[in-house]
Amino acid sequence: MTADDFVKNILSKDLKVAHLVMGEDFRFGYHRQGDYEYLKSRKNEFKYELWKIPEVIDGESPISSTRIRALLSDGKIEEVNRLLGFPYYVEGTIVHGAHLGRTIDMPTINIMPEENKLLPPFGVYMTKVLIEGKWYDGVTNIGRKPTVGDDNARGVETYLLHASENLYGKKARVDVLHFKRPEQKFHSIEELKEQMAQDVKQAEVYHKCHYSLSKELQEAEKQRIC
Numbered sequence: 001m002t003a004d005d006f007v008k009n010i011l012s013k014d015l016k017v018a019h020l021v022m023g024e025d026f027r028f029g030y031h032r033q034g035d036y037e038y039l040k041s042r043k044n045e046f047k048y049e050l051w052k053i054p055e056v057i058d059g060e061s062p063i064s065s066t067r068i069r070a071l072l073s074d075g076k077i078e079e080v081n082r083l084l085g086f087p088y089y090v091e092g093t094i095v096h097g098a099h100l101g102r103t104i105d106m107p108t109i110n111i112m113p114e115e116n117k118l119l120p121p122f123g124v125y126m127t128k129v130l131i132e133g134k135w136y137d138g139v140t141n142i143g144r145k146p147t148v149g150d151d152n153a154r155g156v157e158t159y160l161l162h163a164s165e166n167l168y169g170k171k172a173r174v175d176v177l178h179f180k181r182p183e184q185k186f187h188s189i190e191e192l193k194e195q196m197a198q199d200v201k202q203a204e205v206y207h208k209c210h211y212s213l214s215k216e217l218q219e220a221e222k223q224r225i226c
Helices: 003-014 036-046 065-073 077-084 189-212 219-225
Strands: 019-023 049-053 089-093 109-111 123-131 134-143 155-160 171-182
Touching: 003 036, 019 036, 036 049, 065 077, 077 171, 089 109, 109 171, 123 155, 123 189, 134 171, 134 189, 155 171, 155 189, 171 189
Parallel strands: 019 049
Antiparallel strands: 089 171, 109 155, 123 134, 123 171, 134 155
């Protein structure tokens, strides 16, 4: 579709747009013919107001979806969250998994991300989880759980610290905060259980140090815990 057809048929006729806000590098239409100057030249004819938003520069580069996706693929989750201005998250309905966590006394919640959802590198992450207005501290495995099978679908499996509710069928949002270790295949379920116990201990410390310490705590106590 040409830029002219898009403005005439989509923006004006179908959407009846009165106000347009665009980034300064925005292009549209066949061969990227449409840009700010083109839209500016047609605004009186189609009676819309037009605003151009300049790029936001961080360091020597603009903040862009391309830059953030590359950082996410590299596993630089803190940098991703800083540029986004909020935590990268995965959300969905809590579904039944293989119930392996329950058999080793570490029940987890499972979310199956959409097929086109861009995930960080498979591994274990410190997370915060929002379920029906309530926040939980968590430690999350993103990946395919290779210890229990070689053809598992991608999943987001989270152990919630200090939670015992039945949460199946509820909507959850998992905010990914910090990379801990890559996903790995263990030789036995017992070895997996031992590693999960270590992950949970480290998650306890992480969440206490980053979110739970009160201002009144003495510096020596902070150093001892964190």
